[in-house]
Amino acid sequence: MNIITPKIVVIGGGAGGLELVTQLGHKLGKKKQADILLIDKNRTHIWKPLLHEVATGSIDSDLDGVVYSAHAAQHHYHFQLGEFDNIDQKTKTITLAALYDESGHTILPERHVHYDHLVIAIGSISNDFNTPGVKENCYFLDSTQQAQRFQHSLLDGFTRLHQDDNQQQALNIAIVGGGATGVELSAELYHVSNLLKLYGLTNMSPKRLHIHLIEAGPRILPALPERIASSAKRELLKLGVHVREHTQVKEATKYGFITKDDEQIEADIMVWAAGVKAPDFIKDLGVFELTSNNQIRVNKFLQSTVDDRIFVLGDCCAFTQTDGKQVPPRAQSAHQMAKCVEKNLCTRQKTKKLTKDKA
Structure with missing residues (x-):
């Protein structure tokens, strides 16, 4: 030994x-x-x-x-x-x-x-609270390896849109968790989509990116003062993020999230950033x-x-x-x-x- x-x-x-x-x-x-x-x-x-x-x-x-x-x-x-x-x-x-x-x-x-x-x-690590379908269908951001897997999927999505003749098509991304990770990721995705033209993806723009930020609680960034959270929400809305507060997810499928009210939020890429353990x-x-x-x-x-x-x-x-x-x-x-x-x-x-x- x-x-x-x-x-x-x-x-x-x-x-x-x-x-x-x-x-x-x-x-x-x-x-x-x-x-x-x-x-x-x-x-x-x-x-x-x-x-x-x-x-x-x-x-x-x-x-x-x-x-x-x-x-x-x-x-x-x-x-x-x-x-x-x-x-x-x-x-x-x-x-x-x-x-x-x-x-x-x-x-x-x-x-x-x-x-x-x-x-x-x-x-x-992320806490999925045993929500059905999350482990099988969502990306997590607990490690460098997981972040890189998300990045590869994101680049594949951007490339697919760039080469699609239908300019009305969009990349739908749904993020569960309105804490710091979810908020910062939402904003960063729009920033990156703005830069894609510099790398040859001239058909991509923020308008072709649809992001849903889903928070079960009454507001995003619950750990921060309400004044800061409200300011962050205003900035996200200006970018085009669909901020969904008071929205509890009960299931994840390969097509998107299903809420407690049986609404389906369609998504090509799903991220789970709600809670840790x-x-x-x-x-x-x-x-x-x-x-x-x-x-x-x-x-x-x-x-x-x-x-x-x-x-x-x-x-x-x-x-x-x-x-x-x-x-x-x-x-x-x-x-x-x-x-x-x-x-x-x-x-x-x-x-x-x-x-x-x-x-």
């Missing part, structure tokens, strides 16, 4: 995880006070709030991403490619699943990694105390409630504030949590105990 023994293992190189290993690398790794290891199933990092720009082709993930191995060499931590699969609290060991290439050949076998302290920062395999581990969205419950130090050697941060973390509300799954929250965990790990490294509420 291949076992390596870093002191601090961080699973997940998203906004919070990457910031944490960078700071720990400079404060502990550089001084050889601890070995810092980052594990991620991808080789590069793209800031998740920018995935809608990868989806539309506005940015190139190969040029705008952070290569973990190169970043690790510069910031005094180590990187290992792998996918978190299991955990053994007694031996303080995590299991990484075997890694295969596109042809099914083994790149890396199953591996076991020892930790003294573990940080889980695996982020979140921690990955389902966390529940299957049977280790942690979880919320209904699979988020791991933590104490005031961001330690899991079942093991004080395991810290949690970011979208997969369920931290309840003094007002009773849970910290929202945002990049800003992940950055604040990363700073908290960094201070607590450095404190624990020196004193072996935590004495103050750092959350």
Whole structure:
């Protein structure tokens, strides 16, 4: 059994995880006070709030991403490619699943990694709320790979319209979820359609793009002040987006979405960006105390409630504030949590105990 023994293992190189290993690398790794290891199933990092720009082709993930191995060499931590699969609290060991290439050949076998302290920062995935047909018919924007698949479908749609002699034909795109991702994607799609003429698709224009932004709640951008949400809605309407608030989707088919009122919203391309949850395999581990969205419950130090050697941060973390509300799954929250965990790990490294509420 291949076992390596870093002191601090961080699973997940998203906004919070990457910031944490960078700071720990400079404060502990550089001084050889601890070995810092980052594990991620991808080789590069793209800031998740920018995935809608990868989806539309506005940015190139190969040029705008952070290569973990190169970043690790510069910031005094180590990187290992792998996918978190299991955990053994007694031996303080995590299991990484075997890694295969596109042809099914083994790149890396199953591996076991020892930790003294573990940080889980695996982020979140879209929550389809078990809505029938969503998994089979919709695109998600949880990863670079998913964003690129959407981009390929979008380019195919634009190309098809460009070569169609019927200039009245349009590309219908329906997006469920009026949060930041849905709103920004809607606007970015119109921006991209304006630029297509520069790339030879002279028959394309924003007029041939029909976008439905569907929100179940009373308004888009519910996490932001109403003044900002109203302003954003006005701008979307000016672009031509059909903003559908108070519209709950009950099913997705290959032809579009069906609402709770049995209205069909036809679409050539469907995107699901409504709500998030921690990955389902966390529940299957049977280790942690979880919320209904699979988020791991933590104490005031961001330690899991079942093991004080395991810290949690970011979208997969369920931290309840003094007002009773849970910290929202945002990049800003992940950055604040990363700073908290960094201070607590450095404190624990020196004193072996935590004495103050750092959350």
